[in-house]
Amino acid sequence: MRAVASVLHLDLDAFFAAVEQRDKPSLRGKPVIVGGVGGRGVVSTASYEAREYGVRSAMSTREARSRCPHAAFLSGRFHAYRSTSDEVMRLLRSVSPLVEPLSLDEAFIDLAAADTTEHPGLADLSLPSVTAFAEELRSRLTEVTGGLTASVGIGTSKFIAKVASDLDKPDGLVVVAPGTERDLLRPMKVTVLPGVGPATAERLRRVGVHTVADLESLDEDELVRLLGKASGHWLYSLARAEDDRPVVAEREAKSVSVEGTYDHDLTDRSLMEHLLTRQAGDVARRLRKAGLSGRTITIKVRMHDFTTVSRSNTLASPTDTASTIARLARGLLADLDTSGGVRLLGVGVSGLADWVQEDLFGETAEEEEELPEVKVPHHSRRVWAPGMDVVHTEMGQGWVWGSGRGVVTVRFETAATPAGPVRSYSEDDPELSPWLPPTQPE
DNA sequence: TCTGGGGTCCTAGGACCC
């Protein structure tokens, strides 16, 4: 904890939804919900108009629809969010070289590391100075981004800055005076502490701890016994507003992964293998782009009942090769019983190194296998997601490769050309389309 | 037809080595 309030936390308000409202004026003042629009989607961001209806992040899109049916439901434009975020981070880095992004819409800034010839207002880090500076920064941000707003907190540590930015949302600024931290925290619920989620909160509740003040009264050994070594010590300190974590500008990635939840549970093993193969290709592409490679390949499988298992395998030397990652991933899947159906599949690589053994031989570009595909007519008004939606036909399951008017292209998992007729499906005829998902509400 | 996707960190047990 510092003697002066020199850590700033900035949080863009309802970021994804705000970008949509900025870029599409007809959405301004209206409820906007960005998230997964499929049958198993969840809300990423709800605009403040949508929050009035009780819509929250992480809520299922289904529930959000029932709470706020007239909202605009959008699947998100990540390039737009990325580039807006880049502009914001650039602005923040013009203040101080020590900017630590936490996500696209959040960052810490170390004001003590600011260049005071560029920013004379930060020469002394008094409360009036940092307050004036933060107001200036917020209005610059609104200019630069074409109208977005941010909530800002300033304090003597990362923890306090973050708590502060949450106190006056949206479009607010809170500066916590040095020395007042513990009084601020004491009446708050323990869930304000980073690291206290539902499970830890429940454990604490069972020993009568609800607020930070309650937590303060437990001794350190007791906390360690209750929550384990790391959390015990950590929460003991946090309850006393002790936090010396530095603002770190560059953090190295530890893993790269891709996963997908499917609207309908998968049962076909070779289709699963195929989806893993594609995900392995995506992971490999991202590794190469970042100049990374890794030794440990992990698959993640979420079963129909939401139980989740992972299996991993570690290579002697790192790889960034799609075929290697894919082969290992398929091998790991082979040991699992998936007969109950699978809702999620994922592939990840960890144990990263920033060197690539295969570089000795240059890039080994890989080609997608050629697979049989058929065009299948349908009468659904739903939006098909290539690579995500899976359809059942008389020839077995295939995945949607493309879609056009009244027709989807379905690819099959095996190299053999499927035999047999392809029947047209109609959602009005259960006999013809026992598998067809319901039409998405428009 | 409840429950995303991309991450980080921690714990605990077993293998293996000295």
Place this chain on the structure above:
DNA sequence: TCTGGGGTCCTAGGACCC
């Protein structure tokens, strides 16, 4: 026929965060 202790690596699962 007794049996240590530490360190590191790997695997699996879980909590948490945005």
